[in-house]
Amino acid sequence: MILVTGGAGFIGANFVLDWLAQSDEAVINLDKLTYAGNRENLASLANDQRHVFVHGDIGDSELTRRLLAQYQPRAIINFAAESHVDRSIHGPEDFIQTNIVGTFHLLEAIRGYWSGLSEESGQRFRFLHVSTDEVYGSLSKEEPAFSETHRYEPNSPYSASKAASDHLVRAYHHTYGLPVLTTNCSNNYGPYHFPEKLIPLMIVNALAGKPLPVYGDGQQIRDWLYVKDHCSAIRRVLDAGSPGETYNVGGWNEKPNLDIVHTVCALLDELSPRADGRPYQQQITYVTDRPGHDRRYAIDARKIERELGWKPAETFATGIRKTVQWYLENQDWVGNVQSGAYREWVEKNYGERQP
């Protein structure tokens, strides 16, 4: 079996659902259920014996040690993290605790477990750390996309905490020989994406008749990858990646934020037109920029294609259409995640941004 951390969040839940749709290998899912963790994402697995959910913190090494001894996983995939840049600006401490200290405690528990395995099981074992392209910092328009050898230059408390965790993972390989793999992926989108991030926030606000808050001039560029393509890349790296290596994962879809918002609006005009017949674009509102806002991320994903034969299956046009359709068909899910805590966050983040 495998152990997944953070499997009730956006990417982790998609990963667990896809894994069990394709394999009978059981999954232990360790998740703290922060505001971003949602058991409803895993509702279809409620009676599935192949999925064991454990409510807990990656920073609790006693718990992790117990789970590892009990279930003896052949691999661990670490999705657990605080993941939202704006929240890291308002309150970095949780990011330090989970992304750095939590990853350290997880690594310590795994090191103890791994060193007690037989030679054969120890060689087969893998720890895959899921990271982000944001560790590489920001690019100008002219610079080439991030390769795996690009220097680390994180700019936000979020990306700095992820960079620190990447370094710890690297050090556990270099020093102790732990068979680790690291993936650095670009921005994901797709089903179960919490509506604090750009794409789901725009869909949800548009349908609610609320402003669509574009930070600054909206010309910041991100590379977008459909979440199920990220999951297939992780499976591929787990199967065939070389221990100690890092793999950049991206969708070859660099787009300015404003283009993304226009595309979402156009799809909603087609699939769920406004009652007054006017275009959703009218709801776009320019608001105060994010402090330290990275201008451009771009991923050079040639290594994973060349060495492991992985390529994304979706184009942005197909992926974003599926995503908008999913949100239209799952408005109960949207309603349920918009709790009091969510409304407080919206007030905190957007209340102080002047249009």
Ligand code: NAD
């Ligand atoms: P998310 O915020 O949607 O989910 C994170 C999950 O981790 C939640 O279920 C939460 O409850 C859980 N969690 C948080 N702290 C924990 C702790 N201390 N112990 C156990 N569980 C804990 O995040 P996501 O978007 O699914 O991202 C997953 C991973 O992928 C993160 O490591 C993130 O840095 C990375 N990543 C995300 C993106 C993206 O676009 N979303 C892109 C590249 C990399």
Ligand code: TYD
């Ligand atoms: P986000 O989804 O938070 O991902 P990240 O900051 O990790 O790339 O934001 C994506 C881009 O969209 C980023 O440039 C910030 C911008 N953005 C807005 O313009 N308005 C918003 O309300 C949000 C949440 C993000």
